[in-house]
Amino acid sequence: MSTGATVLRAARWIDIDAGQVRSPAVIVVRDGLIEAVNPPEIPADATTVDLGDRTVLPGLMDMEINLLIGGPENPSGLPNPMHGVQDDPVYRTLRGTVNARATLMAGFTTVRNLGLMVKTGGYLLDVDLGRGIENGWFPGPRVVSAGHAITPTGGHLDPTMFQKLAPHIMPMSVQEGMADGVPAVRAATRYQIKYGAGVIKISASGGVMSHSTAPGTQQYSDEELAAIVDEAHRAGIKVAAHAHGDAGIRACIRAGVDCIEHGSLAGDDTVQMMVDHGTFLVPTSYLSEGLDTSKAPPALRRKAEQVFPKARRMLAKAIEAGVKIACGTDAPAVPHGQNAKELWALVDRGMTPMQALRAATVTSAELIDAEDRGRLAPGLLADIIAVPGDPARDITALETVDFVMKDGVVHKNSTAEPGR
Template sequence: MPRPRAPQHPILLRAARMLDVDRGELVTPGELLVEGDRITAVAPETVPDDAVVVDLGDLTLIPGLMDMEVNLLLGGPDHRSPLNPVQDDAALRTLRSVANARRTLRAGFTTVRNLGLFVQTGGLLLDVALKKAIDFGWIEGPRIVPAGHAITPTGGHLDPTMFQAFAPHIMPLTVEEGIANGVAEIRHAVRYQIKHGAKVIKTCASNGVMSHTGPAGAQQYSNEELAAIVDEAHRAGLKVAAHCMGDLATRNAIEAGIDCIEHGSLATNETLDMMVENGTFLVATTYLADAMDVSHAAPELQAKAAEVFPQSRLTITRAIEKGVKVACGTDAPAIPHGRNAKELVALVDRGMTPLQAIRSATTVAADLIDADDRGRLEPGLLADIIAVPGDPLADITTTENVRFVMKGGQVFRNDTAPTED
């Protein structure tokens, strides 16, 4: 349970405008009453006498944004060496995540899914530990939906020894750390993540752009193995997110009951129609196709990126046109932590309206994680509120310029506040 905070005064939050995400309209002016960690009134008619007024001036209030695919344990400061997987121990990696979590929160992203460790940890679920430290109030960061270790086969996309093509027996991972082959090991691996605090299960249904094993999009787990992952997760009430690029692998993942496809780069129209029919979510991570730096990758991986990225852009445009439930996700640190809003800009470039892009990071993301307590600025919901300049419905790039961040009624950033000389 979060550590109880000292009683605080109610807060009357004022700004020039406020976004009603459901109606797709700006409300003028924007006024929210916050008591404790909740919004208690919109445009309140009465305000408690002891309320503190926070006047943000010419800004627009919007719900805290959500990123449905990050890995806070990777990337960030001083992360230049390709040997990082064997240079960072679990303690250093966890400390690295503290900086990444703070940067993500200050960028206006108040909730994230941390989708899968794939490094040696001795079986520790570092993202669960990070979530607990944030919830206790020890450090600053977003609300985290942790996956623990990603479940992948030997040589699969998130087998870390595959990325650098390590020699045999270098940095072997255990079943508890996610390397699982066959139904029995898979059930063990999934149960271990659930036992120790995972709130979503991440797996790999196909290889990826940075995979040395197989052609682009090749399926890696068998259909029987995918079904076992889903069976274990769903019986525990957890959803499954699957890294998946290839069309056949995506179809088989949907048929296995996987809830969310990460990337979906090579999905055909027929497969996208299956996603609509089944209500399968897509976390597009489409900004990667514009900005991921593959210049230091092996030549064969650079060639794969040159093949896949243009197709991926077109796939996401078709997914948007067909009405697939697209949720915002960046795959940070594949793009740097703190630049998460670049994904919203890319989604608009692929064909979303700015309102649709904002919904992908608010109401759609909330639906994906089964959270009915956030994603809108309404009474009774969590006071996860950010503010940006201008009109985000006219210019989505305003979401890259966050000036104010509140999470759970606590202010973590306020660039409008006067500074002391």
Template sequence: MITLKAARVLHVETGAIEEPGLVTVDGDRITGGAGGAGRAGEGEVLDLGDVTLLPGLMDMEVNLLMGGRGETAVLSPVQDDPPLRMLRAVGNARRTLRSGFTTVRNLGLFVKTGGYLLDVALAKAIDAGWIDGPRIVPAGHAITPTGGHLDPTMFAAYAPGIMPLTLEEGIANGVDEVRKAVRYQIKHGAQLIKVCASGGVMSHTGTPGAQHYSDEELRAIVDEAHRRGLKVAAHTHGADAVRGAVEAGIDCIEHGFLLDDETIELMVERGTFLVPTTALIEGMDLSRAAPELQAKAAEIFPQARTVVAKAVKAGVKIAVGTDAPAIPHGRGAQELITLVERGMTPLEVLRAATVNAAELIGVDDRGRLAEGLLADVIAVPGNPLEDISVMADVMFVMKGGKVFRGGPS
């Protein structure tokens, strides 16, 4: 048994701060609750000093198999084989965990793998304790039409025949193919489905808001996933495309940079989550992007900065997602900081990264510091309700009762 002792503990579900903060842990679970419910004295006491304890954070949009040290935007898609990508992902996973994110959704591979679901394999390796990393909810390959925003050959505008891709790698057209693509991901371990429902800022053809799949195709994807108990997340920007996705039954909209009031109201009515990924607007390096893509970003990003405040005011459920490596792996706190700059309160942001995220992935064993829950605990200096920037200085990380940062030397 371990007792974590700190100056204070934050209950994200209520916003209450208790002083001093004590959390008792036995095995991989919290056994003594948090705050005044904890009792020091039995087992080891780990005194963390003048810090705030809070639940491990969750990133609802990350791509651990992309980005990281040594990757290049032009050559890596055609030079890096699956083993190399996996080795690079080991570092990405470790940096993510050490930054305080103990659970992530790996939201859709869009790299050539020969049909292997690399994020499923990475999740298994982490769960087995072979490598350090967050708990991963893997989506397998993103389902996208030929030439869609998540077609890997689109970003570099490859000529025909370069890097051929298969249905198993997510390239699917028509109702029969999208059903088969979803079934393939589920067969090999995907725990949710990611779909490309619209264009994007970095799409070489078409407008960012254009709907990529037909309504019939979107409904087929949702039907296949929901019948198997999986949720569906959709890369979507344009208001019309978001409406199509929401009406098809998609559970979560990623980005939503061009949402209008009518679409926001529909999301509230249907209970559809929004993962805004808003920090990438400032964080993406577009200096080497094609002039037409830079022009597109200059048009879209100012509109996107206004979406979060409108969605929160209307009552849309918000969950935190970084879209790393759009934000470098290990720097996910920037999304929390930017969400506050967009108009959310620090407590709203912390809930979006904990209890809201737990609801989105359909789990009740994490997201709070309470007896019986997984011992996913982090510590930051100061009070994050007063200064959200302290979330960039995570000093202690425990996942499942094991310390990965800030333990005894």
């Protein structure tokens, strides 16, 4: 049923396609879509929302997040290391609703929930979380869910490796992503797709915050990687790979993996390989500053000290080389609701503010094949945020989001609050 239009007025808006800040902003929204931008006439049935001296821009996107961990009870970063054996699926999903709201209120209207790393009995909690949001049961971003991350025994995303559990304490199933050998990885991939995964997440190298192999170690064989990609691509699903190490990244690119998460230790030739193959990179670079490792075991702190400086240098080279870079935080390693700090990191490593904005909008939209968002243009989804100042000049303006609209529904409007 058609409803009246809403007109958003503000001092400025960001034209992502042109890479320009334009004035003024007059955005007409109707039935969840953008109807017009700066039209010659305003619809007679319109209700006006005056956002004042603010910049309007498309809703931002976080391509590496885990809404089911972190947040309540531990807002400062990494979750309780015992959450994997203390939290049942119901409690974990309820936590996800709180984290989803915090993410939306921070101006992030689309996310990829990139891989459950917990025991669930085979339930894809992130898929159900996304369904609840889509049904309007509670506020949150649009969620592209991975289901369970697919990992080899002892791999970085093996849930028992975060707590360094003894044998048999938390046995994992193929349905929960624990898969060794080609037949098992095919079965694990098919299971996630069957129950609603919109992307497949795999563990292709060691990690930093797990008691797994060294970060650079390739964990899945070439044959296993190829089998996972084959299963996903035949179903029209993309594959994202956790990969810090150079050899693992190269193996993923050869196998046809669509997106590398982190990419910390990629060499110059591997960076160019990403460019040549059109492989996306989600660098999660703010981890270098934002990840609180103070309570991590000494061995993990040492890994972080070794990897993070190299990761910053790699990203600078990737930016210069022209790798397709999308925005992702790895929250809750960066606390939920502080997602915009990743854009600061992209700028710090060499992007212009406008390039960072593109990474969190049109490039992220391209990564998930979403042509209906990422820009302010007629016919696209009315996912719109507003911030004080001009983020094209000062990217940290995105850390203060005063207004959030998703699907044409206003979820946050603090523009009229005293002192704002």
